[in-house]
Amino acid sequence: MFASVLIANRGEIACRIARTAKRLGMRTIAVYSEADRDALHVRQCDEAHLIGPAPAAESYLVVERIIEVARKSGAQCIHPGYGFLSENAEFAEACVAAGIVFVGPPPSAIRAMGLKDRAKALMQKAGVPVVPGYHGELQEPGFLKQKAYEIGYPVLIKAVAGGGGKGMRRVDRHAEFDAALESAQREAKNSFGDARVLIEKYVAAPRHIEMQVFADSHGNAIHLNERDCSLQRRHQKVIEEAPAPGMSLELRAAMGDAAVKAALAVGYTGAGTVEFIADGSNGLQPGGYWFMEMNTRLQVEHPVTEAITGLDLVEWQFRIAAGEKLPLTQAQVPLDGHAVEARFYAEDPARGFLPSTGTLVALQFPDGVRVDTGVEQGSAISPYYDPMIAKMIAYAATREAALEQLASALDRTVAVGPRTNLALLSSLCRAPEFRAGTFDTGFIDRNPALLGSAEPDGAAAALGAARLLEQEWARIGRSVNRAADEPPSPWDATDGFQLSGARVMALPVLLDGEPAEARVAYGRNGPAVTVAGEAPAADAMAVEADQAIYVLHRGRQTVVRPVQAGSGDVDHADGDGQIKAPMHGKVLALLVADGDRVEKGQRLAVIEAMKMEHALTARRPGRVAGIAVAPGQQVAEGARLMTIEAEGEA
Known part of the structure; x- marks a missing residue:
């Protein structure tokens, strides 16, 4: 060793x-x-x-x-x-x-599997089934568009190099191909230094099933069962599990045999993952799967395989790299129980999964599940790297028990600072179709309600406003020498007041950076705070930090800040036509120029964050004015990029 x-x-x-x-x-x-x-x-x-x-x-x-x-x-x-x-x-x-x-594997194996087009040709030669498509060298846009037409829509444009959903676009109509190809090639070039793509037929009701393989330098190769990675968004995995729901012994043996053939075909050593796409329209069936790619490394989701086998895959990697033989034969590989992993990210599902940056003001994980993390309370989620906070892995005797255990753990996780996907993960664990095993890679896209609402959470906002009010009354109380345990009183205020009925005050606040107003009514029982007619949430947690109140309510975070006089916060007012950066990132492209007339929904600019592209569109028709950025420039979340002036505005 x-x-x-x-x-x-x-x-x-x-x-x-x-x-x-x-x-x-x-x-x-x-x-x-x-x-x-x-x-x-x-x-x-x-x-x-x-x-x-x-x-x-x-x-x-x-x-x-x-x-x-x-x-x-x-x-x-x-x-x-x-x-x-x-x-x-x-x-x-x-x-x-x-x-x-x-x-890891030898360089020759990395090269053989690193380019998807060559890998697919190699797999065909080895007798491994592959998805129909164009995997050739010619990259002329018109030619690729013609190939897509011949294959038949919908198709997938996929980067030849890399993975993780980067450089991948689904195209449903011929008219959409050109823009999708340009975007996929640009993202592939930025992520992998290689703009080449291939075109594949999009499989109906696709299930993403992968086999964990291991090979040593003595000619031995085995698989360690499969993982199901079908719960995805933007072709990136969200929840993974092992074994795959609905997997038969016959199909596991067939897919495992194909995966081992793939490893042996390239002289593989170490840990690798052979990924298949399966047609899940009628459940997992023999003959209904095709090779997608091989990842010549350890996978993010390897803990679920460790859970059902009781093995340490990183230890295996070290031992094989040191020249040892595989410690088990295929017949000795265990499969016991069920494991589910959730990828806990700093991102906002309700806003198109925009990555979220900032300091983790609070971070607490519950007992009862495995947590793999590289951050802690006080760590910063930066715009430079993947915004994963942690992987949370539940293991139990049955799939139902593992999902319930994971859902409970997600509910008890506390993360304050950047926005997170906790609410989505919990909802997915409890979704009836997912529980029943009737899902595919399009499940999240077909169920947008799972993403939550982008509308303000009035109950959470009311709780935050109430805490701000308590702070203000405490400050006023100190100035008028009120006892520490004396409740707040409207008579402490120095503004005008009414003598009949409940006294009602307006409390201006910033709600997730946007202007809002809380209503404070003073009655017999003291002040009552509401936002949009909703009272403070009783099932929420509030944390004070950075001159704000962070409220966690059902997995969603709401940030309430006081409005500082003369701070210029009215610049955030809705309807002013300003186009602002939705997250920290780099401006990849400006698609308009000053004076251009644009229509509602037209693409204006492309921003890259965490190696993913995000297109900004016009919220109303008008003319472009005051472009404040240039391609290649780094921008902060909320920074003004340009303004769309309504027709007739000066």
Whole structure:
């Protein structure tokens, strides 16, 4: 076994790898960017080294810098985790050239499976079924459009390199192809440095089933059962589980055999995942599945496989990289119980899953589930990396029990600061169709009610306003020497008041950054606060921080701030035609110029955050005025990008 390991990654996977490495007696070496100077993975490792500025392209993706740190620190091996350089053949070769063991497959296997078009051709040759489509080299837009027409809509445009849903677009109509292709190619180029794409037939009612495979350097290869990753949004996984609902022994054996063939065809070693798409319209059936791609690394969702097998997959990775044989044969692989994993993200499902940044003012996880995280209370979710807060994994004897356990744990999780997807995850765990196993990759898109409402939560806002009022009365009380336990009184106020009926005051606040008004009525029982007619929520939690009240209500966060006189907060007023950045990010493209006339819904600009593109559209017809940004510029959430003046405005 190795004496030391450099972990070429960050966040929860770096912490996860360090945990197993320490148990095996290895010295753990972390790397970090300037943005991660105080990150959890830095403190959990035995030593840590700065490798560059915050952007990944200047730190975590710089091969030479990581190799240099590995040499200086005396690392015997490098574990790449997932993402970043984990599937970079040049990085694997650089490790070998430096005399450092790469904990992963050989560069030849990474290359063979790293490009989807070549991988599919290789799989066809090995007898593994693949989805119909165009996987060739010609990338001329008109030619690709013609191929899509021949394949038949709907089709998927997919980046040849990379994964994670980046550079992928579903196209339902021929007229939509050009814009979708341009967007997919741009995103693929930004994410993977390769703009090439392939075109595939979109499978009806698709289920995303993947097989965990392991191979050693002695010619042995096995699978560790399947995972179902069909609950997705924007082609990114949200909830994963093992085993797959509705999976028969016959189909598991067939898919497992195909996965092992795929691994052997490329001379694979270590951990990998062979991903299949299955037609779920009539349940999982033999012959109704096709190879999609192979991820030549550990997967985010590997904990569910660990739960049902009782194995430590990171330990297996280290042992195989050290030259050991696989510890089990195929017949010895366990499958016991059911496990479900939820990806807990800093994002806002009700606003198109926009990533959310900021400091985690409060973060508390419940007992009873496994939590893999790379952050803690006080950590910052930055715009530079994936906004995952944690993976929460429940394990039980049955699927029903595991889902109930996970839903309960999500309900008891506290996260204050950035917006999160907690409410969505809890709703998914309890959705009747998901519980029944009748779902596919389009389930979330077909059920928008699960995403929650973007409208203000009046009950949560009222609770926040009430807390602000308490603070204000406490301040006034101190100024008039009122006893600490004396209730607030309208007679303490210095503004005008009425002598008949309940006294009603308007309390201006900022509700999630937008102007709003709370109503305060003073009656016999003291002040009563309402927002939009709703009283303060009794089932909510309020946290005071950063001169605001953060209210958590049914998994959703509402931020209530006082309006400061002369602060200019009225600039947020709705209907002023201002187009503002919905999150921190980089302006990739401006699609209009000053003076252009635009229609409602027309695309105006494209912003990239966490390597995903987000198009901004006009909320009303008018003319573009006062563009305040340029392509390539970093913008903060809420920053004004441009204004759309209504026709007739000066």
